[in-house]
Each structure stands twice: as structure tokens, then as C-alpha cells.
Amino acid sequence: MDIYAILRSGGEEFESEAAEKAFTDKCSGKPRVLISVEGYNTCLHEDDIKKELINHFNSCCEVGTVIVRKDPDNSPNLYRRAYVILLGDGAEEKAMQLNGTDIGGWKALVKVEPDQEDEESSRYRSSLFDEVLNDPKFWFGVSVRGYDTSLPVDKVESDLKEHFSNCGEITHVFVNTHEEQTNIYFARQQEEARALFLDGTEVGGFELDVRRVASVLSNRPFGNGEIPLGYTIPAHMFEFASKMNEEIDEKVRVFKKQRNII
Known part of the structure; x- marks a missing residue:
């Protein structure tokens, strides 16, 4: 997991060399996990989302950084998924315990992000996730x-x-x-x-x-992928988030192994 690649992809820049060194020292030698969080109103201000996420996940473990990106389709709204780097032993398990919890009036859909994958494996992972979403x-x-x-x-x-x-x-x-x-x-x-x-x-x-109940049929994203105001994540995704991470990781592992053999 390349934290610096994640930071750069989100357009994050350190204010100074000292700030970069402080971040490096903070993360050095500690177990870490990258999670994604969905469910917030993409019309909110980036700083407000960051504060809410930092305060919420600080309750379970140390927060390395929070990345809230702009929508890649040049929308004035934020991207629907934020990334949080958590530090310390058991960070993954602690983070998943906050899946479905309330953050300032919205429920957080928490997913553990995999290590960097090749494009084919990433597409396969997305297809498995969509299969559960649209069941x-x-x-x-x-x-x-x-x-x-x-x-x-x-x-x-x-x-x-x-x-x-x-x-x-x-x-x-x-x-x-x-x-x-x-x-x-x-x-x-x-x-x-x-x-x-x-x-x-x-x-x-x-x-x-x-x-x-909120379902995949009750409110769909727009055709261009933009999330409409008031969009609610299908309720069953909160229930299966932790299980999906484990099962999808295993299926992707088998997929990679089979592809390498071929």
C-alpha cells in the first residue's frame, strides 16, 4: 500500500518538508490500513467532511490522514468516496465496527481498500461488488x-x-x-x-x-455517475460490508492465481 501514491492521487500536497517529515514519522513502523467511507452529502464543504471523519475514527484508532477528493467528472460536488488512513494494531477490525454508524446525520459505509491491484483484477473486484449491490x-x-x-x-x-x-x-x-x-x-x-x-x-x-427501506431501486445515481442530493446507500450494503471485504478479497486472490497459471 503506497500512502504517498494515494496522497498524490487525491491532489494532496504537504505544506513544507517539515510537514512531510512529520507525517512520515507518524506513520513509520506502525501497522496501517486504508479504508474508504461513503454516505456523506457530496455538496458539503471538504473541510467539514474531513473534520467529521477525523473525529469519528479517532474514537477507535489513530488517524493518519483523510483524503476527500473532488469529483473526477468535473462536477462542483465532492467525490462520493473519501479515504482514511488508519494507524495501529487492529485498525481494520476497529474501523469495520463503525460501519453503518451515524456521523452528523449520515450513515458511514466503511470498506477496507485492497493493496494496489492491476487493472484487470480491479475490474473483477468491482464486478463482484456490483453483483452484491444489485442482488x-x-x-x-x-x-x-x-x-x-x-x-x-x-x-x-x-x-x-x-x-x-x-x-x-x-x-x-x-x-x-x-x-x-x-x-x-x-x-x-x-x-x-x-x-x-x-x-x-x-x-x-x-x-x-x-x-x-433504502434499496438499489429507491434512488439511483445519475447516468453520468453523479450522486443525486439525498441519495441513500442501500441498507443491505451496511450489513454485508465486512463480509464482502473478506469474500471479495478471497475471490480476487483465486482470480489472480488462476490468471497467473494460465
Whole structure:
């Protein structure tokens, strides 16, 4: 992982030789990891995003630097992905624990960035990520709040599955204990619509708050790749971010090995 290449790609410049030396000394000899963070409003000021990210990730480990770039398509907005270099033992695991957490009113989608890859491997990695992003299993769904959060996760899941079973085929259920909400996905759009009608109904004496979950279909980027104002990252990407990093890394490793053999 070439930190200086990352800095230069982001247009970062050190104010002086002393500043560059201070950064080098700070990073020298320490384990480090590069993560990317998405979810912020790209219309915000670059300095505001940097401050929010530094304050948030300082809670778990030492922040080496934060890179917030301008959109590569000459848009006046910021690029939708910021990069953070974290230092210290266990930085990767600590960073992933902050995936899906709130930062000033927006949820952070945290991903560990791989070491520099060749173009073909990078395209393959992107294709695997897009495959998870666009999985039809997560096209239609609702988020549910208001149930008894003191119950065990398996009890919450079984009670809500039973309550929403008449809506149609349930493809996936995720109980988010941190956010105290459960996402329930359905095979078809009309089943999602039926689930929304259960807003205000009760489970175990608790009134449910049922809303449409953020999905890949609910708000798409523009055709030129620009992220529209108010864009929300599909909810299932927060759930699978850590698992995706591990599985995609392994698939890319196998891909590289097979290609070298050929």
C-alpha cells in the first residue's frame, strides 16, 4: 500500500518538508490500513467532511490522514468516496465496527481498500461488488422499528417474520441491534406495498413503525455517475460490508492465481 501514491492521487500536497517529515514519522513502523467511507452529502464543504471523519475514527484508532477528493467528472460536488488512513494494531477490525454508524446525520459505509491491484483484477473486484449491490433479493423491503428491543435477536426475527408472512415471500431478514431496527425484504414490489400497510400494527403490545427501506431501486445515481442530493446507500450494503471485504478479497486472490497459471 503506497500512502504517498494515494496522497498524490487525491491532489494532496504537504505544506513544507517539515510537514512531510512529520507525517512520515507518524506513520513509520506502525501497522496501517486504508479504508474508504461513503454516505456523506457530496455538496458539503471538504473541510467539514474531513473534520467529521477525523473525529469519528479517532474514537477507535489513530488517524493518519483523510483524503476527500473532488469529483473526477468535473462536477462542483465532492467525490462520493473519501479515504482514511488508519494507524495501529487492529485498525481494520476497529474501523469495520463503525460501519453503518451515524456521523452528523449520515450513515458511514466503511470498506477496507485492497493493496494496489492491476487493472484487470480491479475490474473483477468491482464486478463482484456490483453483483452484491444489485442482488434482486434486496430490491424490495421495509425497515421496522418500535418492537420490543429487549428480546433476543432470534425472537425478534421469528416474531416479525410471522407478522409479515402474509405479505408474501420474505427473501431476507436482518435485525440491526445497533440501530434498533429490522430490515425485511420481499421478492416482489407488491409484497413490499402490503408490508407498508402494517405500519401502526402491534407485535407483543408494541406499535410498529414501518417504512420503505433504502434499496438499489429507491434512488439511483445519475447516468453520468453523479450522486443525486439525498441519495441513500442501500441498507443491505451496511450489513454485508465486512463480509464482502473478506469474500471479495478471497475471490480476487483465486482470480489472480488462476490468471497467473494460465
